[in-house]
Amino acid sequence: MSIFVDETTKVVYQGLTGSQGSYYGRLNAEYGTQVVAGTNPKRAGIEVNGVPIFATVAEAVEATGATASCIFIPAPGVKGAVMEAAEAGIELIVAITEGVPAHDEAWFFNQLKRNHPDVQLLGPNCPGIISPGKCNIGITAGHIAKAGGPVGIVSRSGTLTYQALYELKQKGIGVTTCVGIGGDPVPGTSFIDCLSAFEVDPETKAVMMIGEIGGSAEEEAAEFIKNNMSKPISSYIAGVTAPAGKKMGHAGAIVSGGKGTAAAKMEALADAGVRVGNNPTEAGELMAEIVAGL
Amino acid sequence: MDLFEHQGKEFFAQYGMPVSAGEAVFSVDEAVAAAERLGTPVMVKAQVHAGGRGKAGGVKFAADIDAVREHAGNILGLDIKGHVVERLWIEEASDIAEEYYASFTLDRSAKTHLGMLSKEGGIEIETVAVENPDAIAKIWVDPVDGLTEAACRQWVAEAELPEAAVEGTIDILLKLYTAYTEGDADMVEINPLILTSAGKVHVLDAKVTLDANSEYRHPDYQQYDETQVRDEREAAAHSHGLQYVGLDGTVGVIANGAGLAMSTVDVVNQVGGRAANFLDIGGGANADVMSAALQVINNDPSVKSIFINIFGGITRGDVVAEGIIESMKRVNIDSPIVIRLDGTNAEDGRRLLEPQLGDDLVLEDTMLSAARRAVELAK
Numbered sequence: 001m002s003i004f005v006d007e008t009t010k011v012v013y014q015g016l017t018g019s020q021g022s023y024y025g026r027l028n029a030e031y032g033t034q035v036v037a038g039t040n041p042k043r044a045g046i047e048v049n050g051v052p053i054f055a056t057v058a059e060a061v062e063a064t065g066a067t068a069s070c071i072f073i074p075a076p077g078v079k080g081a082v083m084e085a086a087e088a089g090i091e092l093i094v095a096i097t098e099g100v101p102a103h104d105e106a107w108f109f110n111q112l113k114r115n116h117p118d119v120q121l122l123g124p125n126c127p128g129i130i131s132p133g134k135c136n137i138g139i140t141a142g143h144i145a146k147a148g149g150p151v152g153i154v155s156r157s158g159t160l161t162y163q164a165l166y167e168l169k170q171k172g173i174g175v176t177t178c179v180g181i182g183g184d185p186v187p188g189t190s191f192i193d194c195l196s197a198f199e200v201d202p203e204t205k206a207v208m209m210i211g212e213i214g215g216s217a218e219e220e221a222a223e224f225i226k227n228n229m230s231k232p233i234s235s236y237i238a239g240v241t242a243p244a245g246k247k248m249g250h251a252g253a254i255v256s257g258g259k260g261t262a263a264a265k266m267e268a269l270a271d272a273g274v275r276v277g278n279n280p281t282e283a284g285e286l287m288a289e290i291v292a293g294l
Numbered sequence: 295m296d297l298f299e300h301q302g303k304e305f306f307a308q309y310g311m312p313v314s315a316g317e318a319v320f321s322v323d324e325a326v327a328a329a330e331r332l333g334t335p336v337m338v339k340a341q342v343h344a345g346g347r348g349k350a351g352g353v354k355f356a357a358d359i360d361a362v363r364e365h366a367g368n369i370l371g372l373d374i375k376g377h378v379v380e381r382l383w384i385e386e387a388s389d390i391a392e393e394y395y396a397s398f399t400l401d402r403s404a405k406t407h408l409g410m411l412s413k414e415g416g417i418e419i420e421t422v423a424v425e426n427p428d429a430i431a432k433i434w435v436d437p438v439d440g441l442t443e444a445a446c447r448q449w450v451a452e453a454e455l456p457e458a459a460v461e462g463t464i465d466i467l468l469k470l471y472t473a474y475t476e477g478d479a480d481m482v483e484i485n486p487l488i489l490t491s492a493g494k495v496h497v498l499d500a501k502v503t504l505d506a507n508s509e510y511r512h513p514d515y516q517q518y519d520e521t522q523v524r525d526e527r528e529a530a531a532h533s534h535g536l537q538y539v540g541l542d543g544t545v546g547v548i549a550n551g552a553g554l555a556m557s558t559v560d561v562v563n564q565v566g567g568r569a570a571n572f573l574d575i576g577g578g579a580n581a582d583v584m585s586a587a588l589q590v591i592n593n594d595p596s597v598k599s600i601f602i603n604i605f606g607g608i609t610r611g612d613v614v615a616e617g618i619i620e621s622m623k624r625v626n627i628d629s630p631i632v633i634r635l636d637g638t639n640a641e642d643g644r645r646l647l648e649p650q651l652g653d654d655l656v657l658e659d660t661m662l663s664a665a666r667r668a669v670e671l672a673k
Contacts (some may be wrong), residue, residue: 027608076510101478101508102400107437109405114438127607141607141638157553162607166637183552187403212553215402238556242572243562249537249552249574251507252402257420279561281662 001129021072121188148174150205183250212238302500325366369530393486442554463494478508543568567669585621
């Protein structure tokens, strides 16, 4: 099994007519994802790579039965796109777009929590979600992942996610689902959301968690792991040597006021029984050891 | 984007908050002229993106014009925590009876806004938090509801401010919340918020950080972008739209993706070297982007070797290799380059690089071995 998506997930792409949307929509479809619809209020009725375009998400859901959406809309439109998808009954919203203002993210996170508590929002500013061999929503290159499990991956960083998928594949280790939660200050889906889903997924036997400096999401995950996770976990935290006060690319990746350091996160995770690597390769090797011992 | 105090006060004033009249100046003569227009006494305040200005001698009271001349001369050029003072804010002096603290920021853990208010202002809030945590009244504000007057009133009551300051503080806090949300700030802080001897609540300092992602709906924020303090390398990278952070080592780092770039800096440091920078070239590693990145790194005199670490996801290894080869034709690189290329079409990419390899261009199989090689070459 996989978490959040599987081979039956039907996806509507908000922004499928744009250059990014049409490119990744096509790649996702070629991978085997059920790309059933796109939306664009001004271009309803046309097709993009054989996929019908509707004016609204509600019409796309009505016509195709889509339950997931993938957002490639430019940052100013993301707030509206997220709410449109939620109001149309979409259950999983994957927002790829980067550069969304933090106040918008905080607003729609709380709006969803209050009025659409069953909606799972992933991102914004995330690579998306892939269940190898079944479904790939977003910008991950599908062929770098090996299908079948037993490992689940959750990551705050895009390229490090790919690195993890690739290293596991090189070692012959498959992945049930790989979730990129994104590097923004208010991610729709947290480490804990993914860890708890992996904990109850029978095919996932171990979890690889990739964090980075800034915020306290990794420390909160460590607390959750200590109390709730029975499955073994390996981890890597990027930014061990990052200087304080400098934003390392991601809006959320900054050490400020002595908080959010990699050292504190690594210590919290190790304390919760997680095997922590000093670099991505080491975390991969630790996972290979874990898998060999399953 | 960090604002200088005077920019922060201008920002607050747009939302109707009471700030002192003043002028931003860049020389002693300008400081004197500003003080003459404002009328003495005035405060002479260093404008830098750093705290602890008072302790460092960057904030002075000037009773008359001679004092303005003396203080301005002393403060301009002063080094405050590595920030050299180039601009001053000359403002009307205030008569302070009491000092408070007020701020709003995002609580990433609670995923709501967090307001903090304390009757112990004028010192760093971190110090208050350690020494007297009960002196900070906190309020968590759901962004969907916003800050209501009733909630604000309750919050101010919890902070136990004196009666004379209550109404003025509520008025300022409601405006501060509006500035914070409508202005798309990551953080707004008033320290101190003062009660004057005349019984007025007044904003005496302003610390504001704006969300660069919101610039599209605040075209006037361009002015703040222009006054960000960047070193020469960061300014050059910024002009090419590259995500760059200057560090103090000798190994130049280029990687695709923020996480991988951060990780590359880590690995360079772990194998005994020191990275000269963090540089994320993002998803499109074409010749233009790679040339710009190499140019920026090459202009850094402390760089002795360059480590290009690329993991091709959607980005194809062969395209990256072509980009590197093309940019080496365009930019005359002074330092040896070590490349680690993995992921999509990495083998094609390595094959393309093969004929170019030599002392100045080295290919390594893994991130670790490439980091070791780059560190060795930097010695």
